[in-house]
Amino acid sequence: GESVGLHLPTLSVQEGDNSIINCAYSNSASDYFIWYKQESGKGPQFIIDIRSNMDKRQGQRVTVLLNKTVKHLSLQIAATQPGDSAVYFCAEKSNTGKLIFGQGTTLQVKP
Amino acid sequence: DSGVTQTPKHLITATGQRVTLRCSPRSGDLSVYWYQQSLDQGLQFLIQYYNGEERAKGNILERFSAQQFPDLHSELNLSSLELGDSALYFCASSVEGQGETQYFGPGTRLLVL
Numbered sequence: 001g002e003s004v005g006l007h008l009p010t011l012s013v014q015e016g017d018n019s020i021i022n023c024a025y026s027n028s029a030s031d032y033f034i035w036y037k038q039e040s041g042k043g044p045q046f047i048i049d050i051r052s053n054m055d056k057r058q059g060q061r062v063t064v065l066l067n068k069t070v071k072h073l074s075l076q077i078a079a080t081q082p083g084d085s086a087v088y089f090c091a092e093k094s095n096t097g098k099l100i101f102g103q104g105t106t107l108q109v110k111p
Numbered sequence: 112d113s114g115v116t117q118t119p120k121h122l123i124t125a126t127g128q129r130v131t132l133r134c135s136p137r138s139g140d141l142s143v144y145w146y147q148q149s150l151d152q153g154l155q156f157l158i159q160y161y162n163g164e165e166r167a168k169g170n171i172l173e174r175f176s177a178q179q180f181p182d183l184h185s186e187l188n189l190s191s192l193e194l195g196d197s198a199l200y201f202c203a204s205s206v207e208g209q210g211e212t213q214y215f216g217p218g219t220r221l222l223v224l
Contacts, residue, residue: 034212043113043201043215044154089154093210098167103153 012108019077021105023090028071032093035064035075038104039086047075047088077107085109114138115216117202123222129190132219134202136183142166142208143185145177148199148218160185161208192223 013019025033031052036044050057050064050073057064063076073090087104094100114137124130136143145157147170156169160179171177174192179185189196199220203213 032210036215043115043203043218045113046212046214049212096167098156098159098169099210099213101154101156 009103010106010108012110013080014110015080015082017080019075019080019084019107019109021075021077021088021090021107023073023075023102025071025073025090025092027092027094028068029095030092033064033066033073034091034093034099035062035073036089036091036101037084037086038089044089080107080109082109082111113214113216115202115204115214117200117216117219119219120217121220121222123224124192125224126192126194128192128223129188130192130221132187132189132200132202132221134185134187134204134216136185136202136204137214140204140206140214141183142205143179143183144203144205144208144213145171145185145187146201146203148201150198154201157187159208166208189221194223197221197223 034049035047037047038044048059048062048064050066061078065074087106089104090102091099116135118133142161144159146154157171158177159167163179174190177187199218201215201218203215205211205213
């Protein structure tokens with residue numbers, strides 16, 4: 001079935017450390033994945049995406065890794081800053097074309 | 112700023128009432144999506160429109176309805192409101208509505224008392 005799940009509901013990291021947020025998906029036919037960041041009181045904001053023909057994609061301080069063998073997606077944030085504190089959602093493009101969102105991981109950055 | 116606008120930002124109403132939420136997509140986007148986000152919950156897909164036509168339906172209650180107008184703005188109508196309808200309602204838009212990146216508005220916070 002279609003489901004996207006996050007391994008941990010809350011991740012707490014020290015400012016300056018790297019953060020890794022994980023996501024598992026169930027549909028091996030999914031070909032497009034997106035990470036969103038949602039700050040308190042705001043709408044989800046696009047961070048980075050990756051297509052299934054890639055294993056890795058880098059943005060500014062963020063990297064998304066895709067492991068199709070184990071159907072796992074991760075978001076790495078380098079040198080985590082207080083402004084990175086938010087809920088992070090992964091989303092998977094289903095075979096019907098809809099985006100299926102995971103439940104979200106809360107990232108807390110300690111000063 | 113995503114380019115997607117939603118009004119109102121906050122809405123407080125009573126049970127049994129009806130409200131209308133409005134969304135204007137990004138310039139050039141033809142598809143609009145509505146999501147509900149309850150406290151500590153993820154994003155629940157409600158419905159999608161593409162160029163004025165309904166394209167996909169998710170977990171949308173029969174008390175809820177939506178439409179997309181010729182100018183591509185969309186409205187979500189919530190009727191016979193219940194306490195459990197209190198949530199954040201987000202609108203998102205995308206270019207073609209084929210599972211590409213969706214850009215979200217700031218949301219409408221609905222409180223049903």
